[in-house]
Every structure is written in structure tokens, then in C-alpha cells.
Amino acid sequence: MSVYGEKSQYDESNQQIESLQAELTSLNEQLIFQSDDDTERERLESLIADIHAKIQSLQIAKPTASISRRDESRKSSRERKLTPKMQELKQQDISLKESKFFKLYESWKEQVRITRTKLKDECSDQDLGDMMETVEGLETQVKNVYELIRSQSLPSTEIRRKIDSCTAVTTDLMGLMKVRMSEVGQEEFEASAEDARIRMVLDKDYAKSIFSATSSKSTIRSHHSSCSSEQQSISAKRAEFAAQLAAKQAEIKMEEAIAAQRQELKRLENERDLQVIAAKLKAYSEADSGESNNERIKACYEVTPPVAFKEVKEEQTTHFDKETSVVQALHDTMVLSRLPAPEPSVFSGDPLKFLEWRTSFKALIEQRCTNSADKLFYLQKYISGEAQSVLEGSFYRKDDEAYGQAWEALNSRYGHPFAIQCAFREKLNNWPKIGSRESVKLRELSDFLTACSNAMPHIKGLQMLNDCEENRKMLQKLPDWVTSRWNRHVTMQLRKKEEYPNFKEFAEFLAQEA
Structure with missing residues (x-):
């Protein structure tokens, strides 16, 4: 049955109930006035009871359930969403x-x-x-x-x-x-x-x-034993933190000393600039006085022989040249003082860069510092990464022995010829294959092979790169056109000298081709 049919049936039931209620009202009024006749009262009461029963049956039979279910299903189909305020309150x-x-x-x-x-x-x-x-x-x-x-x-x-x-x-x-x-x-x-x-x-x-x-x-x-072990661990931690505190205090004192030295250096630089300016002023004043001397010499020339005038003139020229050289030296010194101060690079643990870094550090830092604490401070400043972990325990002391032990550890780890040889070989073996149009990568490989050739007289382990088998391994990383040219070059060398070209000749050939 449709919704409209159920609504019409619902309206009909309401009309019947209303008519029965009107009839029930009239019967109740009649019952009030029938107070003497018992038979009539019984008949009216029976009719009233029948009407009540009919009204109840009609109310029960009303099609309210399906309509209410449809209304409920229609209402429940919409999703209820709380407002932001309700969500916050919830x-x-x-x-x-x-x-x-x-x-x-x-x-x-x-x-x-x-x-x-x-x-x-x-x-x-x-x-x-x-x-x-x-x-x-x-x-x-x-x-x-x-x-x-x-x-x-x-x-x-x-x-x-x-x-x-x-x-x-x-x-x-x-x-x-x-x-x-x-x-x-x-x-x-x-x-x-x-x-x-x-x-x-x-x-x-x-x-x-x-x-x-x-x-x-x-x-x-x-368990008293566990307590004692905990106390021991606490004592160890206390000692560790005490050592860290002492190291930090020493570092702060060293930084204060360095700051004081920098202030003193700044003062000396200011004094030097003042001296330079004073020297320039003196030089210019002497130059002015030199002009007046020329006038006096000219006056003397009129009464003195030519030989005496020539000696005076040579003496004056020598004095002027000395003044000019002094002024030029002062000018060069001022230009150099305005350039940025050179400093070594930061070493992170690459054995191929260790020798260069060690030379720059000793020239720029070690020769200028007399205190071991300052040397260790700069050594810690210019290392990082794996190299810093090698010297992890060397910075708790600030004496010559600690500085020497730090350099011994670095030299044994990165400065040994075998370590440098292994680094060269590892980098060469891990070099990726170069394409036929990758000219930049070819030049990079050429530069590295040149570096290997320059290091070969100092690192005996690199002599094995002269072997033809090692040369063939390197040819596998080159473009095909370079390999073909090298093969022609090798053939010509074998015919002329009857021996395979060495690594230096291969590096020079690749540098020319790149």
C-alpha cells in the first residue's frame, strides 16, 4: 500500500472515531437524565461500553506503525554531525x-x-x-x-x-x-x-x-649486592661528569686566553698602522726637504767645480732611492695585512687529503703557536667526522705529550703509505663507467690519474698500477673511442720499444685526450 492510501485510511479512521465520540457524548447526557428507570440506564451503559470498544478497536487498527517507520527511516538516513562548539564541549x-x-x-x-x-x-x-x-x-x-x-x-x-x-x-x-x-x-x-x-x-x-x-x-x-653495583655506577657517572666539567672549564679558560691574545693582536695592528702613517709622513717631509737641498746644491754649483757637484748629486740620488724603497716596503706590508688570513682546511678522514692538510696545518698553525693548549684547540677545530672520533680522548689534557699522541694517531691512521695506497686503489676501483659524451667526468678521472702518477714516487705500493692487467681494468671505465685510441698507441709502443707503456704515460695520454 502506498503512503497516500495509508493517509486516506488514517483520515477515515479519525472520522469514524470522531462520530463515535459525538454519539458517546449524547449517550452520556441521556444517562445523566435517566436516574429513575433502571432498565433504560442499563441499555445506555451497554451502548456506551460498545462504543468504547469500537473506538479502541479503531485506534488500534490505525496504520500508524508503517508511517512512523518510514518517518524514522527518513529521519535516520541523514547523518547527524556535531557543530565545532558541540565537539569542543564534548x-x-x-x-x-x-x-x-x-x-x-x-x-x-x-x-x-x-x-x-x-x-x-x-x-x-x-x-x-x-x-x-x-x-x-x-x-x-x-x-x-x-x-x-x-x-x-x-x-x-x-x-x-x-x-x-x-x-x-x-x-x-x-x-x-x-x-x-x-x-x-x-x-x-x-x-x-x-x-x-x-x-x-x-x-x-x-x-x-x-x-x-x-x-x-x-x-x-x-639484595645488598644490587645496591652496591648501583652505587658503583653512580660513582662512575659522577667521575665522568667531573671529568667533563674539568674539560669544559679548561676549554673556557683557553677561549678567554685566545680572546685576550686577539685583543693584544688588534692593539699591535693599530700601533703598526700608526707607525706606518708616521713613516709616510716623515718620508714626505724628507722629500720636501730634499727639494730645498736641490736649490742649495744648485747655488753651490755656481761656485764649486763640476766634480764636487757630481759627487753630491750621486749621494742625493742614493738617499732618495733608499727612502723610496722604505715607502714601497711599508705599502706592501699594509696591503698584505688587509688580505684575509690563510687557514688550513677541515680534515674529515680522507687519507688522500691528509698529507696536504698536515703540511698546511703545520705551516699555518703549529709554527705560529708556542702553547700546546692552543695547538690542541686548533687541531680540534680543523678536524671533523671520523678523524675527530680517532682523537676523542686526546683533548682532556693540554700538554705536549697529548699533542704528540694526537699526531701519532693521525699519522698511523691516515698518513701511513699503505693507508694512502689503499685509498687510491679503492677510489680508482669504485670509479663509475664513463659514457662517450661525458667529457667532464673524463677530465675528473684524468685529474685523479695524474694525482696518482705524482704520488707514485713517494708511495711504493702504487707501482703495481704499471702492470698491464691493472691498465686493462682502468680501460673498462673509459669510453670506447678512448680505449680504441689507447690500443693503437700501445701497439705502436710495443713495436718501437717492445714493452708495455707505464702508468705515467697512460695518465699523460688520458690528459691529452680529455
């Missing part, structure tokens, strides 16, 4: 309930700890009953708040874990106290047996978080 309500849950849980946990402590002693029935009632009441409050949170949102993992622990531990304590109540007055109380029974509750995983404080206390009392 979240605040949940946060308040969670806060109340945690407070009740802490109260319950404290009561459980107190109950466990009391159970170690002898208790009466009244004491056990009071403890059971208190623990169960707090557990009920915790559960009620948990159910309120659960009705609004999914509880967090921590809350679920706490409610599980609360339920399990309460169950264990209730069972334990019921056993104790059954044993009151029947058996003599034994503290050791009761302590062992209580410890069984403590050993369970879900109870460790609740009885952690009490368990740690009992562990400290019963």
Missing part, C-alpha cells in the same frame, strides 16, 4: 571524566597498597570486611567513570590497561581476604606464609605497576 566533558578516572584510580591504588600492607599482619573479621568494602567501593567508582567515558568515545590504551589492572588486582585481593576470613580463629597466623601468599599477587604482570614502589623497597632490603 571533548571537554571527556577530558573531565578522564581526569576524574585517573584520580579515582590513584585513590584505589593507594588503598590497595594500604590493604596489602595490613594483610601482612593478623587481622580480625571486622578489619577484613572493612577493607573489602573499601576496595570494592573504589573499584565500583572507577568502573562507573570508565563506563561513562566508554559511552562517549573509545577509551585510550592507558585507561583500558588501568581498568584491566584494577579489576584483576581487586579480584585477587578479594579472593585472598575471603580465604583469610575463613581461616580466622581456626588456624594460627603465620607471617612468613602470609607474606609468601601476598607475594604471589605481586609477581603477576598486571600487578607490578601498582605495587612497584613497595616491590622496590623490598628488593632494596633483600
Whole structure:
């Protein structure tokens, strides 16, 4: 049946009910006036009862169920979304309930700890009953708040874990106290047996978080060896932090000394500039006085012989040349002082760059520093990465021995000829294949082979690169057109000299082709 048919049927039922109600009203009025005739009253009452029955049957038969179901389905098809304000209020309500849950849980946990402590002693029935009632009441409050949170949102993992622990531990304590109540007055109380029974509750995983404080206390009392080991570890940490504090204090003092030296250097530079300016002023003043001397010499020339005039003129020229050289030297010194100060690069652990870095460090830093603390400071400044980890323990002292040990460690790790040889070989073996149009990468390989050729007289292990098999391995990394040209060159050399070209000749050939 359609919705419109159900509505028409519903209207017809209402009309019938209204007509029956009107008829019922008139019968009730007639019943009021019929006070003497009992037979008529009985007839009217019977009619009224029949009309009531008809009205009830019509009300029951009204097609309200299907319409209400359709209305409900139509209403429920729309998704209800909370406004941002309602979501905020809901979240605040949940946060308040969670806060109340945690407070009740802490109260319950404290009561459980107190109950466990009391159970170690002898208790009466009244004491056990009071403890059971208190623990169960707090557990009920915790559960009620948990159910309120659960009705609004999914509880967090921590809350679920706490409610599980609360339920399990309460169950264990209730069972334990019921056993104790059954044993009151029947058996003599034994503290050791009761302590062992209580410890069984403590050993369970879900109870460790609740009885952690009490368990740690009992562990400290019963295990003196663990206490001593902890004290030893604390003493070791204290010594370590004391060493770090001393190193940091020494570093701060060294930085203050360096700052003072820099201020002194700045003062000396200012004095030098003043002296240079004064020297220039003196030179120009002397040049002016030289002009007046020329006038006097010219006046003397009129009365002196030519030979004497020639000697005076040569002396004047020599003096002027000396003044010019002094001014030029002062000018060059000022230009050099304005250039940036040279400094070594930062060494990060590449053996191929160690010799160059060591030479620059000793020339620019070591020869200018007389204090070992300053040398170690700059050494720490200009290393990084793997090289810094090699010298990790060398900076706690600031003496000549520590500085020497640091250089011994660096030389043995990165300056040994075998380490440099291995670095050259490893980089050469890991060099990627070069394409026919990759001219930049070809020049990079050529530069590296030239560096290997220059280092070969100083590193004997690189002599094996002269072998033809090693040369073939290197040819596999080159483009085909370079390999073809080299093969023609090798053929010509074998015909002329009857020996395979060495590595130096191969490096020069590749540099020419690149």
C-alpha cells in the first residue's frame, strides 16, 4: 500500500472515531437524565461500553506503525554531525571524566597498597570486611567513570590497561581476604606464609605497576649486592661528569686566553698602522726637504767645480732611492695585512687529503703557536667526522705529550703509505663507467690519474698500477673511442720499444685526450 492510501485510511479512521465520540457524548447526557428507570440506564451503559470498544478497536487498527517507520527511516538516513562548539564541549566533558578516572584510580591504588600492607599482619573479621568494602567501593567508582567515558568515545590504551589492572588486582585481593576470613580463629597466623601468599599477587604482570614502589623497597632490603653495583655506577657517572666539567672549564679558560691574545693582536695592528702613517709622513717631509737641498746644491754649483757637484748629486740620488724603497716596503706590508688570513682546511678522514692538510696545518698553525693548549684547540677545530672520533680522548689534557699522541694517531691512521695506497686503489676501483659524451667526468678521472702518477714516487705500493692487467681494468671505465685510441698507441709502443707503456704515460695520454 502506498503512503497516500495509508493517509486516506488514517483520515477515515479519525472520522469514524470522531462520530463515535459525538454519539458517546449524547449517550452520556441521556444517562445523566435517566436516574429513575433502571432498565433504560442499563441499555445506555451497554451502548456506551460498545462504543468504547469500537473506538479502541479503531485506534488500534490505525496504520500508524508503517508511517512512523518510514518517518524514522527518513529521519535516520541523514547523518547527524556535531557543530565545532558541540565537539569542543564534548571533548571537554571527556577530558573531565578522564581526569576524574585517573584520580579515582590513584585513590584505589593507594588503598590497595594500604590493604596489602595490613594483610601482612593478623587481622580480625571486622578489619577484613572493612577493607573489602573499601576496595570494592573504589573499584565500583572507577568502573562507573570508565563506563561513562566508554559511552562517549573509545577509551585510550592507558585507561583500558588501568581498568584491566584494577579489576584483576581487586579480584585477587578479594579472593585472598575471603580465604583469610575463613581461616580466622581456626588456624594460627603465620607471617612468613602470609607474606609468601601476598607475594604471589605481586609477581603477576598486571600487578607490578601498582605495587612497584613497595616491590622496590623490598628488593632494596633483600639484595645488598644490587645496591652496591648501583652505587658503583653512580660513582662512575659522577667521575665522568667531573671529568667533563674539568674539560669544559679548561676549554673556557683557553677561549678567554685566545680572546685576550686577539685583543693584544688588534692593539699591535693599530700601533703598526700608526707607525706606518708616521713613516709616510716623515718620508714626505724628507722629500720636501730634499727639494730645498736641490736649490742649495744648485747655488753651490755656481761656485764649486763640476766634480764636487757630481759627487753630491750621486749621494742625493742614493738617499732618495733608499727612502723610496722604505715607502714601497711599508705599502706592501699594509696591503698584505688587509688580505684575509690563510687557514688550513677541515680534515674529515680522507687519507688522500691528509698529507696536504698536515703540511698546511703545520705551516699555518703549529709554527705560529708556542702553547700546546692552543695547538690542541686548533687541531680540534680543523678536524671533523671520523678523524675527530680517532682523537676523542686526546683533548682532556693540554700538554705536549697529548699533542704528540694526537699526531701519532693521525699519522698511523691516515698518513701511513699503505693507508694512502689503499685509498687510491679503492677510489680508482669504485670509479663509475664513463659514457662517450661525458667529457667532464673524463677530465675528473684524468685529474685523479695524474694525482696518482705524482704520488707514485713517494708511495711504493702504487707501482703495481704499471702492470698491464691493472691498465686493462682502468680501460673498462673509459669510453670506447678512448680505449680504441689507447690500443693503437700501445701497439705502436710495443713495436718501437717492445714493452708495455707505464702508468705515467697512460695518465699523460688520458690528459691529452680529455
